């Protein structure tokens with residue numbers, strides 16, 4: 001959508017850099033009015049309105065067209081826009097966007113910090129291999145007198161936060177010398193709140209570590225990470241960075257000196273050099289059953305193996321869903337397992353994880369959202385790049401990039417032969433998104449393209465077997481398509 005002023009798509013304005021870019025486009029539409037001229041027009045407008053304050057300086061106005069700003073005055077943006085000839089509609093829109101951005105920045109600066117790592121759940125199950133791996137990484141770090149940074153990655157509700165807490169509790173139980181503990185939710189994919197600003201997190205960390213507020217306030221942005229590292233020089237600190245958004249967000253939060261322990265959780269792959277990665281999938285069946293058993297106050301689980309299996313299947317072995325069902329088992333002890341199965345079957349699918357998955361889905365670019373929806377109608381389990389490309393109707397190269405995006409967001413798994421498959425709960429969520437957002441005719445066309453590709457492949461195989469020439473225009477590449 002082109003805006004009334006002839007500037008870029010308003011929906012794309014998300015940050016202060018976007019505002020600077022928007023103003024630059026408006027300025028080029030206004031025949032590159034000089035900053036001095038813009039100032040003069042602002043001055044005239046203020047005089048007309050009887051505003052006594054002098055206009056902002058030329059340097060200040062120039063600053064509004066530069067990327068990398070940290071603050072803006074919304075009224076100044078409006079005045080610059082008016083000086084560049086934007087109409088009333090455009091100015092109202094610009095003001096509203098600026099307010100939203102400024103509000104988002106304020107909220108990204110409000111970050112609660114905890115100085116205790118929460119205890120893991122009383123009914124923690126499974127994850128023996130991952131806990132042992134974490135122990136090994138931490139022992140290695142301690143022996144080399146350097147920090148250990150472990151990233152736990154997996155889809156929503158798989159148990160990343162819980163495992164982070166479990167690993168920290170393991171440290172204490174293993175007699176690891178105890179230093180300061182810091183824990184923060186970085187809100188990398190929060191439905192309502194913006195991601196936490198790294199400097200705001202460091203500010204909170206420094207205060208929690210005992211730095212005086214005046215001293216914290218006197219630091220420049222560039223100094224925060226160094227001061228934090230210095231304070232943890234002697235090592236032994238445990239830092240949990242939950243729900244990380246990106247490598248850029250977490251990098252300043254990793255102490256550079258001393259043998260400290262940092263556990264990061266994310267749905268995305270967070271590529272920070274020197275980091276150990278542990279990928280999490282749903283619980284093993286046995287662990288899922290014993291998780292349900294531990295919630296059940298009246299021993300129904302062992303008495304009805306078949307319905308227990310059904311319950312575990314309905315939860316798709318996802319800890320989040322299992323916990324919700326476990327709570328229902330505990331709260332309704334007079335219900336049989338058949339009653340519980342009937343109740344869950346009557347509920348909308350993946351009710352518990354829907355909200356969390358929606359947050360992941362919403363941040364995807366539109367073409368990745370479309371592929372995500374179309375993948376849910378694929379009749380097989382694992383899909384290769386070529387088949388996915390047939391679904392989207394795009395090139396394998398573009399489709400491969402979109403598949404990587406979905407994989408990075410922990411919405412898809414990838415097997416050894418570069419085929420992609422859904423995490424179980426994610427597939428039913430994607431199916432629902434397809435029902436809600438993908439026209440039935442578009443789904444039909446996608447399946448039609450897939451069928452055509454299969455038919456073509458079958459014909460090529462058939463002709464190959466009989467050693468018949470390929471039809472005109474069918475190249476070797478299509479043969480492998």
Ligand SMILES: Nc1ncnc2c1ncn2[C@@H]1O[C@H](COP(=O)(O)OP(=O)(O)O)[C@@H](O)[C@H]1O
Pocket residue numbers: 121123124125126127154155156157158159160161162163265291319320321323
């Ligand atoms: N290994 C586990 N054993 C028992 N409960 C678990 C386990 N992992 C996760 N849970 C429970 O499942 C729910 C979701 O876990 P959480 O760690 O919040 O998921 P994530 O951080 O991956 O979104 C929580 O209620 C948590 O207590």
Ligand SMILES: [Mg+2]
Pocket residue numbers: 160161162242243265
């Ligand atoms: Mg979590």
